[in-house]
Amino acid sequence: MRTAFALSTGRTGTKFLAHYLDRNYPEVVAVHEPPGSRWLRIVANAYQASRVKRETAIGALRRARRRIITRPGDDLYVESNPFLSGMVDLLGDVFSEPILIHIVRDPRTYVQSAANHGVTGGLKQVMNRWFPYWYPSVQGVAELAGCRSPVSELAAFWVVINRHLANANGGAERYLRIGFEEIFDPSGSGLRAICDALGIEYREHNLVLSSAERINPSRQHVLADWREWPAQWCRDLHHICSPLMQEYDYGREPDWLDRIASAG
Secondary structure, three states: OEEEEEEOOOOOOHHHHHHHHHHHOOOEEEEEOOOOHHHHHHHHHHHHOOOOOHHHHHHHHHHHOHHHHOOOOOOEEEEEOHHHHHHHHHHHHHOOOOEEEEEEOOHHHHHHHHHHOOOOOHHHHHHHHHOOOOOOOOOOOHHHOOOOOOOHHHHHHHHHHHHHHHHOOOOOOEEEEEEHHHHOOOOOHHHHHHHHHHOOOOOOOOOOOOOOOOOOOOOOOOOOOHHHOOHHHHHHHHHHHHHHHHHOOOOOOHHHHHHHHHOO
């Protein structure tokens, strides 16, 4: 069975992508965070922190996905799963010529969406604080030093994951970096690019699920749009994320640059 993985920071449409591919393409088996993913999340983050040996992490991934590895046929298995991002460089050791889709989202809207999805509060905050390797450490992000805004740690997380995915693409047969915003482009540009990378024909008509339908939206209102943030919050996020933001073509709006300048 051919395999592909859509990896990201989370809050990037990965759940929608799995539903879209699974429901619209009979030749595709697409899943979002299948059983065992939360255990693999811990192993992946511990491995990324060099606290778990490479062989141990490979073994954990192989055992968790053994039914996929041994499944016969030419169907395409797509796992849309941000929890595996820390293991991206191991995919080629477990799967034969995997395809990697690296989904990137504007860090400003990522931070807003993550906060409004409860990442910074409730049970998720408890797990992050008290459960080892529930999230990868952001302390290695040098730009985080001195930044104390409520958006700073989520911005550093965005940097850690995207740097890791870009630098260690797992020996993938094909690597595609695609913007979250492109996936939901009304013209279908992002979904066309994903289908091309997967080797399937893009379908425009008779879709069971289209990109106009929302899956897993944020339901809280912890954080407003960046245009309502204090200028210092904007400055901190820009300081942490700006190298990758420039590479991914985010943060060029005049009003954003004015907010940063006004922070001093």
